[in-house]
Amino acid sequence: MSLTSSDRRSITRKLLHWYFLNKRDLPWRHTNDPFKIWVSEIMLQQTQVATVIPYYQRWIKHFPTLASFASAPSSEILRYWAGLGYYRRARMFHQAAQHVHKKLKGAIPRTAEALRSLPGIGRYTAGAIASIAFGEKTPVLDGNVIRILTRIFAIAQDVALPSTLDILWELAASLLPDQNPGDMNQALMELGATLCFPWNPRCPQCPVKALCMARKKKKTTVFPVRPKKEKYEKLEMAALVLQNSHGEVWLEKQRDDGRWGGLWMFPFWENKKTLLKEIEDLRPRATFFLALQHGYTKYRITLKVYRLRLPRKKMECRFLKRRHGRWVPLEKTRGLAFPSPHRKIAASLLAENI
Ligand code: SF4
The missing domain is CATH 1.10.340.30 (Hypothetical protein; domain 2)
Structure with a gap:
């Protein structure tokens, strides 16, 4: 009927x-x-x-x-x-x-x-x-x-x-x-x-x-009748928190025409291996900081975050010369626009400082 x-x-x-x-x-x-x-x-x-x-x-x-x-x-x-x-x-x-x-x-x-x-x-x-x-x-x-x-x-x-x-x-x-x-x-x-x-x-x-x-x-x-659920694809990514002796963190503003256009992000890579290779000239070694889970379209992403405190003498290192970013006082990150996982990284660092 x-x-x-x-x-x-x-x-x-x-x-x-x-x-x-x-x-x-x-x-x-x-x-x-x-x-x-x-x-x-x-x-x-x-x-x-x-x-x-x-x-x-x-x-x-x-x-x-x-x-x-x-x-x-x-x-x-x-x-x-x-x-x-x-x-x-x-x-x-x-x-x-x-x-x-x-x-x-x-x-x-x-x-x-x-x-x-x-x-x-x-x-x-x-x-x-x-x-x-x-x-x-x-x-x-x-x-x-x-x-x-x-x-x-x-x-x-x-x-x-x-x-x-x-x-x-x-x-x-x-x-x-x-x-x-x-x-x-x-x-x-x-x-x-x-x-x-x-x-x-x-x-x-x-x-x-x-x-x-x-x-x-x-x-x-x-109701509603839906097709069988598409399987999520798992991905792992890696990001780096680089801090200097002035209490600043290294951040990179994304190009306007990309997926994260205009947003600030910590340096990130497809996986931990690529991250470690990129920073192999840096001492001390990066240590694990935290892991974040987030979803993006059909992906379930685990973002592993590593951390490295850069001594004053390493401020001119080759790694930073290759990157396009700048040092930002941790407090100033409150006013910047980040994609959600990177905002969580900044929030964890700020929480540590309280
Ligand atoms: S419209 Fe939704 S809430 Fe209302 S009777 Fe039908 S199923 Fe129940």
């Missing part, structure tokens, strides 16, 4: 009613300013709400307008982004804001289609900004919405398939009301974030439980 159009209208009505009574008080829900909504949507990509809130507040205080953000240097942007990870988001957001500021006289595009032509804005983010900030009747589909829709409509096809996603985009669109469609998009996201959890959905509290087909079949957690 499938859901009729009257069922769909009922889902919309119930979800909106529930949303107005139960929505969380989030800072970006107090504004209609498209720039601020844009900031929140970019920060929320791949990052949890609780983590985003303080970053969003600090950001809006420092860059209250699109013009103030677009005109800021990228080093300042990265400083305010530091810790949120996925720095490419910040760089693309900056490029997009500069484009809007210079080429569109500061007018943020009002439709999802036009928004998608900006760097860093995909179909989901475009739909969210256009519907929430400009009231365009356009859907959103992220992991939360996919989970809810596949459950309510008991969609048994593999959600990794483009044909399934097409069906889900259509279903999401079919639930939108003419007035304030952004509220319905947010209601779906809110349901996914607060009740329709991946493994233990709180169906008894759900406003659409009477219509949810997965619940009727007692198969809620079967």
